[in-house]
Amino acid sequence: MSTKLTPKIILEGTRLTQKTDLAFALNEHPRIVGPRRYRYHSPLVSAEWCAFTDFPWGRGPVNYAPEEEAVALETYATWARLFELNRYYSWIVDRFHVSTQVYQRQARGAAPDFAWLERRLRPLGFRHVLCWRRPETFEAARAERLKVSGNPRQYDDLGPFIREQELYRSVVRASALPHLELDVSDGDVARAADRIADWLEATGGLSSPWGV
Incomplete structure (x- = not known):
């Protein structure tokens, strides 16, 4: 019997770093989830789902208000328990607790502690992929996004996204989870997915830590 593919990948990074496109590509990549x-x-x-409000682009586990922090933390605990119960499965996550740490630090000067969450995720084999791009490539990325965005004004000022990348890098590097820093400046999603597959293969990240 061949080894069962059960990768667990958390994609992080600022806006316009192709995380969602990459999530879909990874979830159909034959070297990651099989043919x-x-x-x-x-x-x-x-965690970017705006599930705490009944209007578009509202609040959720990333950008929660102070009075919603308990709900946000319970949401993460619920996901952690689901992952634990379904450990022999592949999970692709498009933004998670690192995005929460970055947002809350910038918006409120808060520093939510997710050490407890990482202690639960690490034994399951979860890994971070930090997507970033060179500053001069954000303009072209914005032009592509504006073709499909339902909320184009959020991309008026690219400066915060460019500056935010360093904060993402510092948070990911301080994480207890293994990580890959992935340059997506060329916009080639298929190539980026291949690089993640290479990394997972080289570091044992495609299968469960317990075997099949």
Whole structure:
């Protein structure tokens, strides 16, 4: 029997770093989830879902208000328990607790502690992929995003995204989870997915720590 593929990848990074496109590509990548002869449902998780408000682009586990912190932390604990119960599965996560740390630090000067969460994620084999791009490439990335964005004004000022990258880098490097820093400046999603597959293969990140 071949080894079961159960990668657990958390994609992090500022806006316009192709995290969501990459999440979909990873979830159909034959070296990461195996060959697929037909399409079926795959788990794509995101803490960026604006699930705390009943209007678009509202608040959620990343950008929660101070009075919603307990709800946000319980959400993360719930995801952690689901991951633990379904450990022999592949999970692709588009933004998670690092995005929360970055947002809350910038918006409120807060420093939510997620050491407890990483102590639960690490034994399951979770890893960070930090997506970043060279500053001079943000303009072209914005032009592409504006073709499809339902909220284009959020991209009026690229400066915060460029500055935010260093904060993401510092938080990811301080994490207890293994990480890969992935340059997506060329916009080639397929190539980026291949690089993640290479890294996972080289570091044992494609299968469960317990075997099959």
